[in-house]
Amino acid sequence: MYTSILDHFKVEGNRLLFDGVDLLSIVEKYGTPIFIFSESRLKENAKFIQESFRKEYRETYIHYALKANSILSILKIFKDEGLKCEVSSTGELYKAIKAGFNPEDIIYNSPGKRVEDLYYAVKSRINCINVDSFYEMMLLNNIASELNLKVGISLRVVPEVMTPTLKTGISRSKFGFEIGELFKAYRLALELKNIDIKGIHAHIGSQISDLTSWENSSRTIVDIVNQLYNDLKIELDHINLGGGIPVDYTKTLVEEDNELPAYYKVKFDIHDIARTISTNLRRLKYDVKLYIEPGRSLVADACILLTRIVNFKERSSGEKWLIVDAGFNILPSARILRWYYPILNVSRIDEKHDTSFRIGGPLCDAEDVYHDVEGEENGFQKLPRYRRLPGKTSPGDVLAFLHTGAYGPEVMMNFNGMLRPPYLMILRNGDVKIIRRRDELDDLYRYEEF
Numbered sequence: 268m269y270t271s272i273l274d275h276f277k278v279e280g281n282r283l284l285f286d287g288v289d290l291l292s293i294v295e296k297y298g299t300p301i302f303i304f305s306e307s308r309l310k311e312n313a314k315f316i317q318e319s320f321r322k323e324y325r326e327t328y329i330h331y332a333l334k335a336n337s338i339l340s341i342l343k344i345f346k347d348e349g350l351k352c353e354v355s356s357t358g359e360l361y362k363a364i365k366a367g368f369n370p371e372d373i374i375y376n377s378p379g380k381r382v383e384d385l386y387y388a389v390k391s392r393i394n395c396i397n398v399d400s401f402y403e404m405m406l407l408n409n410i411a412s413e414l415n416l417k418v419g420i421s422l423r424v425v426p427e428v429m430t431p432t433l434k435t436g437i438s439r440s441k442f443g444f445e446i447g448e449l450f451k452a453y454r455l456a457l458e459l460k461n462i463d464i465k466g467i468h469a470h471i472g473s474q475i476s477d478l479t480s481w482e483n484s485s486r487t488i489v490d491i492v493n494q495l496y497n498d499l500k501i502e503l504d505h506i507n508l509g510g511g512i513p514v515d516y517t518k519t520l521v522e523e524d525n526e527l528p529a530y531y532k533v534k535f536d537i538h539d540i541a542r543t544i545s546t547n548l549r550r551l552k553y554d555v556k557l558y559i560e561p562g563r564s565l566v567a568d569a570c571i572l573l574t575r576i577v578n579f580k581e582r583s584s585g586e587k588w589l590i591v592d593a594g595f596n597i598l599p600s601a602r603i604l605r606w607y608y609p610i611l612n613v614s615r616i617d618e619k620h621d622t623s624f625r626i627g628g629p630l631c632d633a634e635d636v637y638h639d640v641e642g643e644e645n646g647f648q649k650l651p652r653y654r655r656l657p658g659k660t661s662p663g664d665v666l667a668f669l670h671t672g673a674y675g676p677e678v679m680m681n682f683n684g685m686l687r688p689p690y691l692m693i694l695r696n697g698d699v700k701i702i703r704r705r706d707e708l709d710d711l712y713r714y715e716e717f
């Protein structure tokens with residue numbers, strides 16, 4: 268079943284509702300900035316990705332990547348939807364267990380696991396640790412031997428797939444084994460007494476919307492798995508193709524921003540990605556489970572950020588500037604990765620969004636803007652210069668940034684003495700619940716000795 272995030276919004280007169288809840292009334296009660304999650308949307312995303320893949324390849328197991336957003340209430344929803352999970356630190360493993368995930372449903376990836384992380388993961392008896400180097404494999408075997416346990420492992424490989432976005436699947440990256448050393452690594456794993464070989468893992472990047480990258484990655488892994496069977500008689504339990512399922516960041520209630528760079532306009536279909544992978548999996552010599560580790564695609568469009576305009580200026584050039592109370596302290600990806608979020612004026616939702624504004628955050632830092640300063644200077648601009656909002660947009664108005672549920676809120680910080688905002692969840696029964704409270708001023712020095 269395909270649903271759209273737009274089904275969750277409704278305009279009633281001059282009010283914008285999200286899952287039936289009037290957004291201005293939320294601002295009146297809780298203030299800004301504030302992140303608002305939809306429980307229904309989180310559940311729909313979980314079902315949609317699981318069904319899309321299982322339709323093509325029955326034995327698919329979705330492992331939610333906690334790094335995209337590890338709020339306990341969100342984890343609990345995914346657990347209840349039958350998802351498993353992927354963690355990348357002791358902290359995430361601790362939170363996953365706290366949220367109720369069964370250790371047998373958890374896998375652990377990281378290029379930098381400390382000795383104490385490995386002890387904790389082995390003792391927790393999780394399903395599988397994705398080993399990143401020869402050094403780590405030996406260390407892990409010693410730890411498991413000391414604990415008198417056998418530990419399930421996958422080997423992370425860089426399949427040398429170039430993607431248009433982040434490149435985590437090539438040997439120039441810091442991750443995993445190169446293809447050329449993989450067989451030596453599996454041979455070593457066969458010899459180690461406390462290691463139980465379970466799978467192979469590759470994660471080629473994030474927001475992978477082109478089918479060629481998925482085709483190249485799944486083809487390479489299937490070839491390796493067949494060769495491991497032929498040469499070493501190794502039968503794996505699973506193939507893990509990592510995360511990277513893309514999100515359509517362009518979906519909005521108003522006309523599409525025609526200044527949007529082509530990078531964001533790519534059309535894709537998750538069914539096509541699933542089909543491309545499963546076509547390759549059908550060439551396997553025996554039955555293997557498919558694991559994937561989506562993060563962003565499960566949470567991004569289930570959340571909006573409400574922010575208030577706090578300042579306005581008009582330059583002599585005629586360029587109009589709006590300053591809002593949400594900056595890269597709570598959406599760092601706008602600065603570092605140049606992610607695009609559609610913006611709506613909630614206070615004037617019934618007015619035409621047709622006037623160009625520059626938008627900046629509140630931080631005393633020139634990079635705290637929602638356009639790409641560096642790109643504009645060197646001609647490779649990734650974000651639109653202007654955002655279109657109603658001509659009368661002014662201080663006091665509330666703006667909604669859509670699709671903000673992934674990564675940004677996870678790495679929010681107190682830079683410039685800013686308080687981190689709360690997270691709210693609109694529950695399926697229409698109730699609104701605080702799932703993370705707003706910082707208080709005393710939180711700013713909570714960990715200091717004074």
Ligand SMILES: Cc1ncc(COP(=O)(O)O)c(C=O)c1O
Pocket residue numbers: 332334335353376470472473474509510511512560561562563564
């Ligand atoms: C190993 C691994 N798996 C899964 C993910 C999740 O990726 P995405 O949020 O693009 O689905 C990441 C993201 O960095 C990752 O490093």
